[in-house]
Amino acid sequence: MAEDRIRVVLAKLGLDGHDRGIKVVARMLRDAGMEVIYLGLRQTADTIVAAAEQEDADVIGLSMHNAGHLTLAPAMLGALRAADLDIPLVVGGIVPDDDAAGLEEAGVAAVLGPGATAEEVVATIRRVVRGE
Amino acid sequence: MSNDDSSHADPSPADRARERWQAAYDRSARRDVPFETMSGVPVEPVYGDAPYPGQYPFTRGLHAGGYRSRLWTMRMFAGFGTAEDTNLRFKELLRAGGTGLSTAFDMPTLMGRDSDSPWALGEVGRAGVAVDTLADMEDLFAGIDLGGVSTSMTINGPAATLLAMYVAVGENHGVARVELAGTIQNDILKEYQAQKEYIYPPRPSMRIITDMVRFTTAEMPKWHPVSISGYHIREAGSTAAQELAFTLANGFAYVEAAIAAGQDVDEFGRRLSFFFNSHVDFFEEIGKFRAARRIWARWMKERYGATDERATMCRFHTQTAGVSLTAQQPEVNIARVATQALAAALGGTQSLHTDSFDEALALPSEKAARIALRTQQVVAHETGVANVADPLGGAPYVEWMTDEMERRAEAIFEHLDEMGDGSILEGVYAGIDNGYFVGEIADSAYRFEREVNSGRRIVVGVNAFTDGNDDSEPNLLRIDQATEDYQRKRLDGVKHRRDQERVGAALARIAADAAEPATNLMPAIIDAVKAHATEEEVADAMREVFGTYVEKAIV
Numbered sequence: 001m002a003e004d005r006i007r008v009v010l011a012k013l014g015l016d017g018h019d020r021g022i023k024v025v026a027r028m029l030r031d032a033g034m035e036v037i038y039l040g041l042r043q044t045a046d047t048i049v050a051a052a053e054q055e056d057a058d059v060i061g062l063s064m065h066n067a068g069h070l071t072l073a074p075a076m077l078g079a080l081r082a083a084d085l086d087i088p089l090v091v092g093g094i095v096p097d098d099d100a101a102g103l104e105e106a107g108v109a110a111v112l113g114p115g116a117t118a119e120e121v122v123a124t125i126r127r128v129v130r131g132e
Numbered sequence: 133m134s135n136d137d138s139s140h141a142d143p144s145p146a147d148r149a150r151e152r153w154q155a156a157y158d159r160s161a162r163r164d165v166p167f168e169t170m171s172g173v174p175v176e177p178v179y180g181d182a183p184y185p186g187q188y189p190f191t192r193g194l195h196a197g198g199y200r201s202r203l204w205t206m207r208m209f210a211g212f213g214t215a216e217d218t219n220l221r222f223k224e225l226l227r228a229g230g231t232g233l234s235t236a237f238d239m240p241t242l243m244g245r246d247s248d249s250p251w252a253l254g255e256v257g258r259a260g261v262a263v264d265t266l267a268d269m270e271d272l273f274a275g276i277d278l279g280g281v282s283t284s285m286t287i288n289g290p291a292a293t294l295l296a297m298y299v300a301v302g303e304n305h306g307v308a309r310v311e312l313a314g315t316i317q318n319d320i321l322k323e324y325q326a327q328k329e330y331i332y333p334p335r336p337s338m339r340i341i342t343d344m345v346r347f348t349t350a351e352m353p354k355w356h357p358v359s360i361s362g363y364h365i366r367e368a369g370s371t372a373a374q375e376l377a378f379t380l381a382n383g384f385a386y387v388e389a390a391i392a393a394g395q396d397v398d399e400f401g402r403r404l405s406f407f408f409n410s411h412v413d414f415f416e417e418i419g420k421f422r423a424a425r426r427i428w429a430r431w432m433k434e435r436y437g438a439t440d441e442r443a444t445m446c447r448f449h450t451q452t453a454g455v456s457l458t459a460q461q462p463e464v465n466i467a468r469v470a471t472q473a474l475a476a477a478l479g480g481t482q483s484l485h486t487d488s489f490d491e492a493l494a495l496p497s498e499k500a501a502r503i504a505l506r507t508q509q510v511v512a513h514e515t516g517v518a519n520v521a522d523p524l525g526g527a528p529y530v531e532w533m534t535d536e537m538e539r540r541a542e543a544i545f546e547h548l549d550e551m552g553d554g555s556i557l558e559g560v561y562a563g564i565d566n567g568y569f570v571g572e573i574a575d576s577a578y579r580f581e582r583e584v585n586s587g588r589r590i591v592v593g594v595n596a597f598t599d600g601n602d603d604s605e606p607n608l609l610r611i612d613q614a615t616e617d618y619q620r621k622r623l624d625g626v627k628h629r630r631d632q633e634r635v636g637a638a639l640a641r642i643a644a645d646a647a648e649p650a651t652n653l654m655p656a657i658i659d660a661v662k663a664h665a666t667e668e669e670v671a672d673a674m675r676e677v678f679g680t681y682v683e684k685a686i687v
């Protein structure tokens with residue numbers, strides 16, 4: 001069973017310090033049986049890529065509350081591509097609907113907006129990792 | 133027995149309290165409005181027993197006349213894009229009847245980074261206004277009479293630099309330091325606990341704050357050098373009692389630090405102010421506000437020896453709870469904000485920011501910000517709650533809730549006092565270091581989330597009454613990438629025009645003064661910003677000496 005546990009790397013990219021949401025999500029995913037590696041605040045795309053590689057992550061989750069998602073999420077996708085890593089990226093936080101569509105087109109696997117419930121968060125992670 | 137005659141002649145303590153209240157009330161200012169109900173029934177300025185509003189320990193409010201003398205200040209927090217953009221919003225808010233300015237800075241500014249830093253990518257002007265140099269600060273306050281408004285600046289890590297810039301803008305406008313009125317948040321302790329916008333480790337940060345307290349005490353008598361803020365602690369997930377206790381404990385910590393630095397508790401105690409959250413549980417919030425005043429007054433007098441009553445008064449600003457706003461059916465947030473604003477008024481706040489209904493989705497649009505201001509104008513001018521001071525005082529449930537909030541806070545103070553071996557300051561440092569605060573806050577946040585997810589706690593539009601959730605989003609404020617590009621060009625221009633030698637010398641002086649604990653850093657920082665040193669350059673000069681703070685990632 002252990003090898004089936006989904007490994008999630010969670011991080012705050014950039015200067016944004018709002019970490020209530022990501023900490024709650026970390027506990028939700030843990031309660032759902034996933035392995036959660038929370039990198040903490042003030043990560044860069046490079047530190048996240050390195051951690052995802054080292055931790056053999058199945059999925060990366062970023063939380064954004066400062067309206068920087070249209071710049072930061074593509075930067076993260078670019079860093080993953082440059083490192084030749086095929087790990088799905090999920091973005092959560094304050095992301096308006098219009099932006100969510102654009103981010104998904106750009107290659108973000110899923111966007112979890114401010115109204116997402118615990119069930120949606122867990123189901124979304126399972127879906128992007130396993131296609132469930 | 134021999135005193136019988138004189139004791140008959142003396143009024144009772146209750147009568148004396150009433151007389152003192154009456155005298156204070158008669159001396160106080162009066163708004164020119166009828167103090168009667170909408171049906172024409174005249175109402176008294178206060179009901180109930182001693183201690184009255186304006187009397188120690190101020191549970192019932194700081195002023196004998198409550199809001200009869202003066203309404204709370206309607207202080208709307210604003211900031212986005214470039215300094216020019218925010219300047220226009222400021223002028224709009226002043227025209228709409230706002231009476232104080234409150235500045236939100238963008239993330240790079242809050243973290244001591246310039247707009248051209250790699251860290252600033254995607255964040256310039258997004259969640260507040262970008263300020264890199266004095267030139268931006270000049271634009272921010274262009275055409276605004278700094279001698280006539282009070283300005284609040286929400287900034288902590290680099291607060292000394294922004295205060296220095298404000299002083300410099302004042303000088304350029306011909307407004308002397310003694311005339312500048314306002315507040316700078318400058319509450320670094322809650323950054324390590326909740327908001328996470330720190331630069332240096334706690335102890336050197338505390339030294340900078342002590343320098344600012346000294347500077348403003350000597351030169352800026354109308355300035356509040358620290359606004360001790362529970363708002364962010366609550367937003368990060370704490371309970372009401374934790375917000376109350378952590379905030380006041382941080383206040384005690386600043387008091388202990390200032391006393392240790394040789395400051396007079398009566399002198400600086402008068403100019404401390406607080407900032408609380410007004411959340412959605414109506415009576416719990418009112419009890420919290422009333423308890424805050426009582427606890428602060430008692431501790432300042434009994435533990436820290438304040439003798440000037442003004443130094444024992446807990447003055448506070450309130451903001452409605454951003455975290456209570458829902459992305460679902462966002463217009464419903466207007467109702468939440470209205471009840472929270474009412475709780476703040478009934479709790480006796482000195483100033484109030486009401487959140488905009490669209491803030492779960494984006495920064496407030498102009499229309500949403502105007503509705504938010506209108507909401508507090510309805511509370512102030514239509515509901516009649518401002519006619520009577522502490523109108524809920526004496527109600528059994530309200531008094532019980534006030535006592536209960538106090539009991540819960542006292543239990544937390546006891547724990548911190550133990551962790552600090554008899555010093556709250558050391559207890560707070562220890563709690564930052566050992567993860568006590570972040571752990572307690574995260575536990576409370578998770579408990580709340582589980583209650584909502586299980587349906588035990590109803591949040592309208594989230595887990596109940598969801599018809600209408602599919603309506604399209606309201607028009608949101610957008611900050612485009614052009615802002616970032618524009619601001620970088622602007623910064624580049626300032627860097628090219630300035631006298632580099634003067635900047636270098638000013639920065640070297642900051643580093644040298646930082647290494648001398650007895651030297652006040654403010655004069656060197658003022659000098660540097662006048663030379664158009666950037667915010668990040670000033671921060672770097674101190675990073676060299678103080679180091680930086682990195683939080684352990686704990687879930």
